[in-house]
Amino acid sequence: MANMNTTFVLLLNLLYLLLITESISLDAVPSNSIAVNANVRCIEIERVALQKFRKGLKDPFNRLSSWVGQDCCNWEGIGCSNQTSNVVKLDLGSSNLCGFEGGSQYTPDQPNCLSGKLDPSLQNLKYLSYLNLSNINFQGVSFPYFLGSLKKLTYLDLSFTMFSGVVSPSLGNLINLSYLNLIPSQFSDKTLSVPNLYWLTNLSSLQYLNLQNIVLSKAETHWLQVVNMLPSLSELYLSSCGLHHLPQILPFVNFTSLSVLDLSNNGFNSSSIPPWLFNLTSLNNLRINYCDLKGPIPNIARASLCNLKNLDMSFNIFISGPITEFIQALSGCGNHRLEQLNLGSNQLSGVLPHSLGNFTHLRELHLTNNSFSGPIPSSIQHLSRLEILDLSYNLMNGTIPEFIGELIELSTLDLFSNSWEGTMTETHFLNLKK
Ligand SMILES: *[C@@H]1O[C@H](CO)[C@@H](O)[C@H](O)[C@H]1NC(C)=O
Ligand SMILES: *[C@@H]1O[C@H](CO)[C@@H](O)[C@H](O)[C@H]1NC(C)=O
Ligand SMILES: *[C@@H]1O[C@H](CO)[C@@H](O)[C@H](O)[C@H]1NC(C)=O
Ligand SMILES: *[C@@H]1O[C@H](CO)[C@@H](O)[C@H](O)[C@H]1NC(C)=O
Ligand SMILES: *[C@@H]1O[C@H](CO)[C@@H](O)[C@H](O)[C@H]1NC(C)=O
Ligand SMILES: *[C@@H]1O[C@H](CO)[C@@H](O)[C@H](O)[C@H]1NC(C)=O
Ligand SMILES: *[C@@H]1O[C@H](CO)[C@@H](O)[C@H](O)[C@H]1NC(C)=O
Ligand SMILES: *[C@@H]1O[C@H](CO)[C@@H](O)[C@H](O)[C@H]1NC(C)=O
Ligand SMILES: *[C@@H]1O[C@H](CO)[C@@H](O)[C@H](O)[C@H]1NC(C)=O
Ligand SMILES: *[C@@H]1O[C@H](CO)[C@@H](O)[C@H](O)[C@H]1NC(C)=O
Numbered sequence: 001m002a003n004m005n006t007t008f009v010l011l012l013n014l015l016y017l018l019l020i021t022e023s024i025s026l027d028a029v030p031s032n033s034i035a036v037n038a039n040v041r042c043i044e045i046e047r048v049a050l051q052k053f054r055k056g057l058k059d060p061f062n063r064l065s066s067w068v069g070q071d072c073c074n075w076e077g078i079g080c081s082n083q084t085s086n087v088v089k090l091d092l093g094s095s096n097l098c099g100f101e102g103g104s105q106y107t108p109d110q111p112n113c114l115s116g117k118l119d120p121s122l123q124n125l126k127y128l129s130y131l132n133l134s135n136i137n138f139q140g141v142s143f144p145y146f147l148g149s150l151k152k153l154t155y156l157d158l159s160f161t162m163f164s165g166v167v168s169p170s171l172g173n174l175i176n177l178s179y180l181n182l183i184p185s186q187f188s189d190k191t192l193s194v195p196n197l198y199w200l201t202n203l204s205s206l207q208y209l210n211l212q213n214i215v216l217s218k219a220e221t222h223w224l225q226v227v228n229m230l231p232s233l234s235e236l237y238l239s240s241c242g243l244h245h246l247p248q249i250l251p252f253v254n255f256t257s258l259s260v261l262d263l264s265n266n267g268f269n270s271s272s273i274p275p276w277l278f279n280l281t282s283l284n285n286l287r288i289n290y291c292d293l294k295g296p297i298p299n300i301a302r303a304s305l306c307n308l309k310n311l312d313m314s315f316n317i318f319i320s321g322p323i324t325e326f327i328q329a330l331s332g333c334g335n336h337r338l339e340q341l342n343l344g345s346n347q348l349s350g351v352l353p354h355s356l357g358n359f360t361h362l363r364e365l366h367l368t369n370n371s372f373s374g375p376i377p378s379s380i381q382h383l384s385r386l387e388i389l390d391l392s393y394n395l396m397n398g399t400i401p402e403f404i405g406e407l408i409e410l411s412t413l414d415l416f417s418n419s420w421e422g423t424m425t426e427t428h429f430l431n432l433k434k
Contacts, residue, residue: 041085042072045124050078050087052121057114057136064114079130086127093132093157113137123149132157134181140164140190148173155179159210164190167214172199181210183237191215197226208235212262216241228254235260239287244269246291250276259307262287270294270318278304289314289342296321297348299329306333314344314366322350331358342366344390349373352396357382368414369393376401385409387434392416402427410434 050072054064066076072087073080079089092114115137122128123146131150134157143163147156148170156174159181167182180203184192193215200206209227216223220243227236233255243266258280264287272295277286284307293316305311308330313319323343330338338359349371356365357379365383368390375398376391386407392414399422400415411434 040070046087047072049121049124053119056119057116089130091132093134130155134159157181159183160185162188167194169199172202179208183212210237212237212239220245237262240265246271248274253279260285265290267292285310287312294318297326303332310340312342314342320347324353328355331355340364344368354379364388366390388412390414
């Protein structure tokens with residue numbers, strides 16, 4: 001009897017040692033695994049799901065060659081939770097560079113891209129928090145409804161994946177999403193659309209939203225109201241979405257965290273530039289080029305948009321009127337962050353104000369193809385970082401000042417088609433080595 005007791009105690013000790021050395025703690029055993037092999041972290045049902053998903057893909061360059069064996073946690077692009085071993089990350093974005101390497105352009109018929117179908121087995125990866133399928137060519141199949149069941153997702157990158165049809169409103173279930181990128185491939189011959197955006201209001205943690213090139217024309221009565229309800233939104237890309245309605249009045253500006261707003265290439269039916277844009281105090285990149293906006297730039301408060309680095313308002317061919325007050329208001333900030341200002345191809349007029357010289361961080365100044373008149377203001381000489389100065393196709397006159405030659409970072413100087421007088425000498429160009 002004593003012998004048996006000793007053996008039992010020994011066995012217990014051995015088991016205890018095993019548990020310690022293999023670092024298996026009981027609360028770390030995943031809920032949906034049956035047997036745990038200490039060397040294989042991967043959970044079987046998730047491995048099977050990944051294997052099915054892989055079977056759906058054509059992979060001629062064998063980019064997923066590491067997807068062999070039992071331990072899916074070691075496969076390329078897979079990340080598992082250290083606590084539960086569940087697959088929490090599936091990142092095929094980087095293993096699917098599709099010929100971007102070496103600077104060549106991606107085209108969908110390039111054979112080195114992953115392509116094929118998106119197997120619904122993926123919905124078994126219930127703990128997935130990061131999903132990046134960027135650039136996989138899903139060949140124009142309908143947008144997958146089941147993605148809305150991956151409720152733990154915080155990052156969803158489906159950029160350039162060639163889905164078609166309607167973006168599933170089931171994405172409204174992904175309430176912890178902070179990043180959503182759905183920009184379709186420019187080579188897709190089918191469209192992707194969102195007729196109703198209300199599901200977005202569920203995504204209160206959203207910081208990044210890219211719906212560029214997705215048809216939103218049926219959502220045009222409510223798109224702004226919906227994005228204005230996303231308090232964490234920092235980057236919003238709605239370029240080329242077929243929007244025609246840009247509300248002039250917004251009772252509350254709620255999305256004040258916005259730092260990037262890209263509304264370019266939407267034909268806003270000759271709306272005016274809405275004043276609420278200038279209440280977005282965190283903006284550092286505002287793109288409203290090719291927007292079919294008209295009329296004068298609204299009067300804005302002094303020191304508006306003090307974080308602005310890049311403003312592109314070009315090619316709104318009915319934007320007219322003087323820019324003096326606008327430039328003065330923008331330049332009223334203590335720190336001058338503006339790096340790129342593009343007001344080209346509008347019908348702006350008037351004399352260029354001295355306050356332009358306040359933007360000492362300016363690298364690009366595109367004022368081409370307007371009706372600006374008068375001389376080059378002497379304050380331009382303070383723009384020592386200027387790389388591009390384009391004043392071409394205006395009504396400017398006077399002499400071309402020699403201080404142009406002190407802007408030593410200039411790589412492009414375009415003064416063509418104005419009414420300059422006088423002569424230019426080598427002094428103008430002596431220091432323009434770039
Ligand atoms: C898991 O642990 C490894 C090693 O300690 C660490 O490098 C990795 O970042 C951890 N992963 C996560 C998701 O915490
Ligand atoms: C997804 O992968 C692509 C390609 O590597 C990368 O450029 C992109 O930043 C990734 N997306 C996210 C959200 O990390
Ligand atoms: C969302 O995140 C919160 C906080 O991290 C967490 O408590 C909650 O369970 C998450 N919801 C889902 C559906 O994953
Ligand atoms: C919003 O999320 C809840 C779960 O938190 C879900 O029941 C509801 O259907 C979602 N609404 C939309 C419009 O997606
Ligand atoms: C502004 O955001 C708050 C929560 O952040 C919300 O309660 C409120 O309804 C929003 N207002 C509008 C007009 O969207
Ligand atoms: C938009 O343009 C159409 C013609 O293309 C016109 O009939 C309509 O009144 C315009 N709407 C607004 C709000 O200006
Ligand atoms: C925008 O800011 C101005 C003052 O800077 C304020 O009078 C106006 O009410 C604000 N508009 C909105 C829509 O918040
Ligand atoms: C100049 O601006 C007009 C509109 O004001 C536009 O139609 C034209 O294409 C522009 N020209 C160039 C060369 O960009
Ligand atoms: C802006 O420029 C004007 C004229 O060049 C100057 O009088 C003013 O002090 C400058 N403002 C700031 C904030 O630097
Ligand atoms: C420049 O043009 C304006 C009219 O636009 C005129 O009043 C002024 O005298 C001209 N200046 C020079 C130096 O030709």
